[in-house]
Amino acid sequence: xxxxxxxxxxxxxxxxxxxxxxxxxxxxxxxxxxxxxxxxxxxxxxxxxxxxxxxxxxxxxxxxxxxxxxxxxxxxxxxxxxxxxxxxxxxxxxxxxxxxxxxxxxxxxxxxxxxxxxxxxxxxxxxxxxxxxxxxxxxxxxxxxxxxxxxxxxxxxxxxxxxxxxxxxxxxxxxxxxxxxxxxxxxxxxxxxxxxxxxxxxxxxxxxxxxxxxxxxxxxxxxxxxxxxxxxxxxxxxxxxxxxxxxxxxxxxxxxxxxxxxxxxxxx
Amino acid sequence: xxxxxxxxxxxxxxxxxxxxxxxxxxxxxxxxxxxxxxxxxxxxxxxxxxxxxxxxxxxxxxxxxxxxxxxxxxxxxxxxxxxxxxxxxxxxxxxxxxxxxxxxxxxxxxxxxxxxxxxxxxxxxxxxxxxxxxxxxxxxxxxxxxxxxxxxxxxxxxxxxxxxxxxxxxxxxxxxxxxxxxxxxxxxxxxxxxxxxxxxxxxxxxxxxxxxxxxxxxxxxxxxxxxxxxxxxxxxxxxxxxxxxxxxxxxxxxxxxxxxxxxxxxxxx
Amino acid sequence: xxxxxxxxxxxxxxxxxxxxxxxxxxxxxxxxxxxxxxxxxxxxxxxxxxxxxxxxxxxxxxxxxxxxxxxxxxxxxxxxxxxxxxxxxxxxxxxxxxxxxxxxxxxxxxxxxxxxxxxxxxxxxxxxxxxxxxxxxxxxxxxxxxxxxxxxxxxxxxxxxxxxxxxxxxxxxxxxxxxxxxxxxxxxxxxxxxxxxxxxxxxxxxxxxxxxxxxxxxxxxxxxxxxxxxxxxxxxxxxxxxxxxxxxxxxxxxxxxxxxxxxxxxxxxxx
Numbered sequence: 001x002x003x004x005x006x007x008x009x010x011x012x013x014x015x016x017x018x019x020x021x022x023x024x025x026x027x028x029x030x031x032x033x034x035x036x037x038x039x040x041x042x043x044x045x046x047x048x049x050x051x052x053x054x055x056x057x058x059x060x061x062x063x064x065x066x067x068x069x070x071x072x073x074x075x076x077x078x079x080x081x082x083x084x085x086x087x088x089x090x091x092x093x094x095x096x097x098x099x100x101x102x103x104x105x106x107x108x109x110x111x112x113x114x115x116x117x118x119x120x121x122x123x124x125x126x127x128x129x130x131x132x133x134x135x136x137x138x139x140x141x142x143x144x145x146x147x148x149x150x151x152x153x154x155x156x157x158x159x160x161x162x163x164x165x166x167x168x169x170x171x172x173x174x175x176x177x178x179x180x181x182x183x184x185x186x187x188x189x190x191x192x193x194x195x196x197x198x199x200x201x202x203x204x205x206x207x208x209x210x211x212x213x214x215x216x217x218x219x220x221x222x223x224x225x226x227x228x229x230x231x232x233x234x235x236x237x238x239x240x241x242x243x244x245x246x247x248x249x250x251x252x253x254x255x256x257x258x259x260x261x262x263x264x265x266x267x268x
Numbered sequence: 269x270x271x272x273x274x275x276x277x278x279x280x281x282x283x284x285x286x287x288x289x290x291x292x293x294x295x296x297x298x299x300x301x302x303x304x305x306x307x308x309x310x311x312x313x314x315x316x317x318x319x320x321x322x323x324x325x326x327x328x329x330x331x332x333x334x335x336x337x338x339x340x341x342x343x344x345x346x347x348x349x350x351x352x353x354x355x356x357x358x359x360x361x362x363x364x365x366x367x368x369x370x371x372x373x374x375x376x377x378x379x380x381x382x383x384x385x386x387x388x389x390x391x392x393x394x395x396x397x398x399x400x401x402x403x404x405x406x407x408x409x410x411x412x413x414x415x416x417x418x419x420x421x422x423x424x425x426x427x428x429x430x431x432x433x434x435x436x437x438x439x440x441x442x443x444x445x446x447x448x449x450x451x452x453x454x455x456x457x458x459x460x461x462x463x464x465x466x467x468x469x470x471x472x473x474x475x476x477x478x479x480x481x482x483x484x485x486x487x488x489x490x491x492x493x494x495x496x497x498x499x500x501x502x503x504x505x506x507x508x509x510x511x512x513x514x515x516x517x518x519x520x521x522x523x524x525x526x527x528x529x530x531x532x533x534x535x536x537x
Numbered sequence: 538x539x540x541x542x543x544x545x546x547x548x549x550x551x552x553x554x555x556x557x558x559x560x561x562x563x564x565x566x567x568x569x570x571x572x573x574x575x576x577x578x579x580x581x582x583x584x585x586x587x588x589x590x591x592x593x594x595x596x597x598x599x600x601x602x603x604x605x606x607x608x609x610x611x612x613x614x615x616x617x618x619x620x621x622x623x624x625x626x627x628x629x630x631x632x633x634x635x636x637x638x639x640x641x642x643x644x645x646x647x648x649x650x651x652x653x654x655x656x657x658x659x660x661x662x663x664x665x666x667x668x669x670x671x672x673x674x675x676x677x678x679x680x681x682x683x684x685x686x687x688x689x690x691x692x693x694x695x696x697x698x699x700x701x702x703x704x705x706x707x708x709x710x711x712x713x714x715x716x717x718x719x720x721x722x723x724x725x726x727x728x729x730x731x732x733x734x735x736x737x738x739x740x741x742x743x744x745x746x747x748x749x750x751x752x753x754x755x756x757x758x759x760x761x762x763x764x765x766x767x768x769x770x771x772x773x774x775x776x777x778x779x780x781x782x783x784x785x786x787x788x789x790x791x792x793x794x795x796x797x798x799x800x801x802x803x804x805x806x807x808x
Contacts, residue, residue, distance in 0.1 A: 105455045323679050351578040394794060486670055
């Protein structure tokens with residue numbers, strides 16, 4: 001269970017990016033966080049694993065307070081929080097397998113990490129997860145030889161290697177073409193239920209959010225202004241979140257039709 | 269030629285017409301004045317200058333034909349020269365890498381380390397190899413150790429500076445991803461930084477090795493080992509044909525070094 | 538752990554990082570070569586351990602004598618630097634001017650083959666020799682003093698600037714040359730109107746760079762008697778005058794840093 005309460009983040013003396021956010025995520029639900037650019041989605045996600053230092057507030061994962069942790073305790077906490085990035089953030093010059101095993105860096109010793117002598121259990125888990133997402137045959141290929149969708153699968157597997165208790169995904173589909181991004185969203189959705197894992201997904205594409213998640217949280221100017229089921233996310237909520245902000249029209253209005261076709265293709 | 273280029277530039281850049289021309293004339297005037305001062309003031313006995321071509325060609329004549337009798341000793345000294353350059357380059361790596369790590373903006377542990385690293389790099393780079401050699405010969409006596417240390421101390425600045433720049437140019441995102449897995453600082457370096465700077469590292473070390481081959485040919489002139497010792501000895505005894513052999517050997521060595529360098533570059537990168 | 542993924546039965550598989558060099562013979566062979574080389578190099582180099590072991594007390598004496606650096610003989614310091622500057626300026630001027638004909642000779646697209654080979658040979662030879670070796674030869678030929686230094690650095694500049702300039706000429710836009718030839722212009726006219734305008738901007742930047750590196754080099758050619766501050770430094774070291782030697786060293790460092798800064802600034806302005 002992830003509990004965020006009264007989270008505030010301010011860079012320097014500027015206006016706060018997050019203004020007292022409260023959010024609780026339980027069980028294996030998939031939560032979409034939507035909002036315009038600059039609404040604070042990415043900052044909120046990075047506050048959870050402390051890639052960004054929160055200014056104040058509390059974040060609890062399964063009862064453990066994360067905000068006050070430092071050094072080794074922080075690294076132990078981060079092991080339990082998987083993260084998938086918009087730009088995949090793979091290490092291009094290493095092989096797919098090394099990238100995947102890097103998810104275990106929080107568990108293995110420095111010698112094991114440098115000599116690449118990972119425990120047998122880790123290697124089996126890596127093969128198993130790679131097979132699950134269909135990239136096992138790439139194990140010894142260099143990461144930069146893969147296509148965008150395959151690279152994001154590597155990113156997802158790397159995060160799952162951590163045996164996370166929560167999975168964060170920061171715009172995981174924004175660098176992918178529509179069809180591939182569908183596949184990644186389906187993958188995240190099914191993994192959440194298979195692994196009984198709460199997943200938080202920052203997402204720009206409202207249509208995908210409605211299709212693949214069970215709950216939508218809308219942010220605007222660092223405040224939560226919508227929290228509910230995808231079915232309740234109507235035109236008003238959309239306007240409240242994006243209204244008056246120069247967001248690209250097609251992403252809000254045209255995307256649903258395009259995505260609708262994509263889904264029916266997949267099911268056919 | 270300069271005027272022609274000036275006119276051309278002036279015609280293209282009408283807006284800066286007058287200002288540019290003024291600056292050009294000012295620069296030209298200052299250059300002329302400096303040159304005039306340098307020529308008038310320099311401590312040269314001018315008749316010698318007019319005689320210089322004769323002197324140089326007579327020295328050249330005395331060198332011909334090269335004397336191959338000392339070839340075995342020369343080859344030995346050549347091997348020693350290469351050893352000095354190679355060992356010094358290898359040893360430099362161990363010192364230059366930590367220095368580049370603390371001298372790079374994005375990896376340095378704190379401000380003190382940053383400035384310490386930059387200080388080491390600047391002082392290493394500003395002192396020429398042969399001056400370092402002078403210092404180490406005074407400390408450790410004539411010999412190859414002084415030569416190796418001299419080459420090392422100059423190379424630290426070169427390799428360290430370029431590696432530091434390579435570290436500063438890495439992609440931040442894999443670093444962020446590794447931090448997010450809960451990896452410690454050392455593991456982040458091993459996984460996110462080392463693979464990214466590897467190609468630059470090989471290129472820089474190979475380049476410096478090539479330079480070091482050249483540099484180590486002169487170490488002997490101040491007593492720090494290598495071919496320079498024999499060269500100095502031959503010049504002191506006016507054995508000009510031997511000097512010619514040594515010079516040819518140096519050209520051959522440098523060309524071989526360049527060939528190896530371009531071969532390695534092609535293989536590794 | 539009741540997670541589905543952990544419960545799945547999979548055959549045990551191993552994974553090793555694929556080696557950097559796939560061929561095991563080559564891989565271990567390379568290691569062997571490195572080890573043998575190190576043993577050979579370290580075994581044959583003549584280290585005088587007795588003399589080396591005296592190093593630390595000597596270092597203490599040298600640094601003890603060197604601090605604080607003494608600027609008492611500032612006049613000598615100034616004279617030395619003045620001469621170094623003069624050498625650098627005159628050598629840059631001569632070298633940059635002479636590098637143009639040599640660059641033309643060494644550019645395959647504008648020079649006939651025999652001339653090209655001669656031009657290349659001059660550039661290769663002048664680049665192979667460290668300026669200090671050239672300096673020692675010129676000192677032998679024309680005697681001690683700044684003349685040898687100027688000749689040395691002129692040759693050094695011809696080698697460096699000439700090489701880059703020759704590459705530049707080989708990459709020029711050939712259309713302009715053809716246009717000049719079409720008007721019936723002779724060889725020289727073609728050079729002046731179609732080739733030089735294309736390479737001149739580069740030449741200005743290179744001259745600034747060369748002035749900076751000549752100033753650095755002029756500090757060392759003096760060590761073998763070719764004039765400038767290097768000779769002053771060598772003398773100070775020879776007379777165990779370490780406080781003055783360190784003063785010279787510090788000044789050299791300062792001058793080089795300033796010169797590097799100026800040269801970098803000017804090149805940024807021009808390019």
